[in-house]
Amino acid sequence: MKGxxxxxxxxxxxxxxxxxxxxxxxxxxxxxxxxxxPAPGAIYRALADRPLKGQGGMMMTLPDGQxxxxxxxxxxxxxxxxxxxxxxxxxxxxxxxxxxxxxxxGRSVIVTPGAKGLNVSRQVRDVDMRETLLEALxxxxxxxxxxxxxxxxxxVGIDADDIAEEADSLLDLADAVLADTDGDPELLVxxxxxxxxxxxxxxxxxxxxxxxxxxxxxxALADLDRDEVPLGQASMFIEPTRALVAVDVNTxxxxxxxxxxxxxxxxxxxxxxxxxxxxxxxQITLDLAPMPKKDRKQFELSLRSAFRSxxxxxxxxxxxxxxxxxxxxxxxxxxxxxGVAL
Numbered sequence: 533m534k535g536x537x538x539x540x541x542x543x544x545x546x547x548x549x550x551x552x553x554x555x556x557x558x559x560x561x562x563x564x565x566x567x568x569x570p571a572p573g574a575i576y577r578a579l580a581d582r583p584l585k586g587q588g589g590m591m592m593t594l595p596d597g598q599x600x601x602x603x604x605x606x607x608x609x610x611x612x613x614x615x616x617x618x619x620x621x622x623x624x625x626x627x628x629x630x631x632x633x634x635x636x637x638g639r640s641v642i643v644t645p646g647a648k649g650l651n652v653s654r655q656v657r658d659v660d661m662r663e664t665l666l667e668a669l670x671x672x673x674x675x676x677x678x679x680x681x682x683x684x685x686x687x688v689g690i691d692a693d694d695i696a697e698e699a700d701s702l703l704d705l706a707d708a709v710l711a712d713t714d715g716d717p718e719l720l721v722x723x724x725x726x727x728x729x730x731x732x733x734x735x736x737x738x739x740x741x742x743x744x745x746x747x748x749x750x751x752a753l754a755d756l757d758r759d760e761v762p763l764g765q766a767s768m769f770i771e772p773t774r775a776l777v778a779v780d781v782n783t784x785x786x787x788x789x790x791x792x793x794x795x796x797x798x799x800x801x802x803x804x805x806x807x808x809x810x811x812x813x814x815q816i817t818l819d820l821a822p823m824p825k826k827d828r829k830q831f832e833l834s835l836r837s838a839f840r841s842x843x844x845x846x847x848x849x850x851x852x853x854x855x856x857x858x859x860x861x862x863x864x865x866x867x868x869x870x871g872v873a874l
Contacts, residue, residue, distance in 0.1 A: 535738035538730050539747050543872050549730035550749045551737070557752035559734070559843075560809050561726035564866050569622040570594070571723035572864050575634060575709060579717050580605070580612040592616060592630060595717045601627040613713055618723070620863040623814070634709070636702045636721075639732045640687035640695045641669070643702040645710055647680025655685040668692035672699035679706055686735040733843065753873035761806055766795035766821070770806060772867060776815040779803070783821050792823035793830070800834040804842040811865035813844070818857040831857075 537552040546563040564571060578592040578600060590605035592614075602608075602616060616630035636643040650669055652662045665683045671692060674681045681703075687695055709720050724732065730740075744750050759769045765784040770777065781799050783791040799818070807816070823831070828851070835857075839846050844865075849858040 536734070536736060537747065538734055538737040538740040539744055539749050540727050540730065540740065540742050541744040541749075543744070543753075544869070547726045548744070549726040549734075550744065550752075551730070551734050552747065552749070555748070557749060557809065558805060560753070560811075560868065561729050561865075562811070562868060562872070563725050564621075568866060570598070570618045570628050572618050572620055573637070573721075573723040574618045574719060575721035576600075576616055576618075576630070577712065577715060577718045577720055578602075578614060578616045578630065580608050580610050580614065582610055583608075591627065593717050594628065595719055599627040600630045602630050602632065613715070615709065615713060615720070620813075621866055623863070634706070636706050636709075637732065638684075638698045638702050639735055640684055640690050641699045641702055642682040642684060643699070643706050644680035644682065645706050650674060650681050650683075652683045653685045653687075656683070656688060661688060664692075665695070668695040669699060671696035673703060674699050677703045677707075679703060686733075689736075750873040756809055756868060756872070757870045761802065763795065763798040763802060766791075766798055768799050768802070768806075770810065770812070772810075772812060776817050777807075777812050779816065779818045781819060781821045792821035793827045795821040796823055796827075796831050797834050800831060800838050803835070804838050804846075807861065808842065808844065808865075809868070811868045813861040813863035813865065816859040816861055817852075818859070820855070820857060 534554050539550045539552065541548055543562055546565065548563065549561045550557060551559040576594050578594055581591040581593050583590050583605065588606055589601055589603045590608050592600040592602050594600050600616065608614075614632060615634060616632055617634050619629045619631050622628045634645055650666060652665050656662055656665065665687050668687075669681060669683060681699060683695070705721070712720055741747060759771050761768050761770060765786040767782050767784055769780045771780070779799070781795050783795045786794065799820070820831070832848070836848060839848065845862040847860040849860055851857055
């Protein structure tokens, strides 16, 4: 099937959503289990516990005694109640990372309390379209709300009244949350689930359907159980460890002088999708196929281009003395367990 297809369903008894592009699995969202740490996007009323001397951070207490880490806590005193939002999944045995810069994200609008102005996503480059979107936003109370409001690229094609309605809804939610600062630690806004995220972040689909098996999603998921990812004659192995995600690149049966560069360019193109589908983040180290140093620039440009359209924040750190290439990827998702398609 040509075009984009969103498939909603369940995996392992948990809510899940998949996005197929031209019949190929492009993205996958799976709800965390009951033992998982708080999910990114959740907003809490938290209690400042104890400062981390020399680090400029503060340990915070969340509901049920969970610990969170708030950086940039200069001047914050223990015992202070404040609103925080989870920024990423916590690593095992570590505190939940949080920020005091709350963001309320919808399908077409983002509300940023503490910021100012009405803005349009840079991805919307057409001047007339930018003006049209801003006119739609002016139908809401955004101009007088006192919060920053950003129109997302997903707003393109959405009815003006629907944009204004969503803006007003998010502004009302932001006002209610900001006024709820008194009391014990409490979850105020839960993180969105996979179906909500699919509606919010995958807006431009030709069709939305139910059932993974009927649309070939389970067959595609079975491929994720293997560490090896075929790339023509070349291949890469993606192996998560406790410290980092290791990616090993092999040229296979190609013994031509440009074999290493061809394999590495294929990895650059495929890597963002493979990391998305596996839910992998943190430190990622690429053990690339041998290639001349003069070809490194071409590889970097290809890698940067591939990650430009990836929705998860990824920093391309650079080369190590041993010739490995390192990335740092935000932990917005939990690793997809093996056997998820069984």
